[in-house]
Amino acid sequence: MESLLDAVEKCLYCGFCEALCPTIRVGPHRGYGPRGRIALIKYYLDKGSASRELVSSIFSCLLCGSCVRACPALIDVPDLVRRMRSILVADVGFEGIDGEIVAIR
Numbered sequence: 585m586e587s588l589l590d591a592v593e594k595c596l597y598c599g600f601c602e603a604l605c606p607t608i609r610v611g612p613h614r615g616y617g618p619r620g621r622i623a624l625i626k627y628y629l630d631k632g633s634a635s636r637e638l639v640s641s642i643f644s645c646l647l648c649g650s651c652v653r654a655c656p657a658l659i660d661v662p663d664l665v666r667r668m669r670s671i672l673v674a675d676v677g678f679e680g681i682d683g684e685i686v687a688i689r
């Protein structure tokens with residue numbers, strides 16, 4: 585399986601995916617869209633620290649897959665989000681996630 589880092593590094597940061605993402609419309613900033621989620625995952629993989637912003641962004645994704653249809657790099661964002669959720673649960677535990685799951689504000 586392709587590593588998470590290899591997958592996020594395929595992102596071209598073109599932003600085509602953002603027009604199809606339902607959560608970026610209600611979130612406070614672009615971290616609540618597919619491109620922002622990829623950037624936050626990459627930052628986590630580079631730095632190794634989980635911010636509240638990262639947890640909220642990753643657990644507010646609806647896994648709808650709309651973004652995949654627009655992506656020229658064919659990135660499966662819902663798959664990346666699922667994998668990142670597993671990493672975060674192992675890293676910060678359910679206590680660190682509690683309260684962030686529905687935290688689009």
Ligand code: SF4
Nearest residue numbers: 605645646648649651
């Ligand atoms: S899968 Fe997540 S990032 Fe992609 S469009 Fe749906 S809510 Fe947005």
Ligand code: SF4
Nearest residue numbers: 595596598599601655
């Ligand atoms: S459409 Fe694909 S390559 Fe472009 S920013 Fe979104 S995830 Fe990255």
